Amino acid sequence: MSIDQNSEQAKASPSLDRETRTTIDTATAAFYFSRKPRTLNKWAVCGSGPLQPIRVNGRLAWNVAEIRTILAGGSQ
Template sequence: MQTAALQQFPPLESVSRPTVDTAAAAYYLNRRPQTLRTWACLENGPLRPVRINGRLAWKVSDLMRVLGVA
């Protein structure tokens, strides 16, 4: 299993997909993936994920909104 420190993520502004996985979202938000999973489970975080085939996916537009990126 790769950790986020070993993975290379493109700048958020250049992501062309509508959603990213939990590892990428955690990288962009500077949080641990487990923190985002907790937000999803308890529904108490600044973002709400969508489920795609039972997996969490985080909207790029929501990430940009939370980070204040235009």
């Protein structure tokens, strides 16, 4: 992700505290984790990340409540 894409994502992504959706797409979850979307895709395939997404119509959806817990230092 380039610097311009990161700044665009930051503008498009609300603070995690203000996120109202129950799940978010990979690019948005990657933004909150400060990782590249490809890293989260690897987590999903290998089962190696701190959480696993659900699949909705072939797309990955990341649980916002679990992301909040992980980023707050808690475990699942």
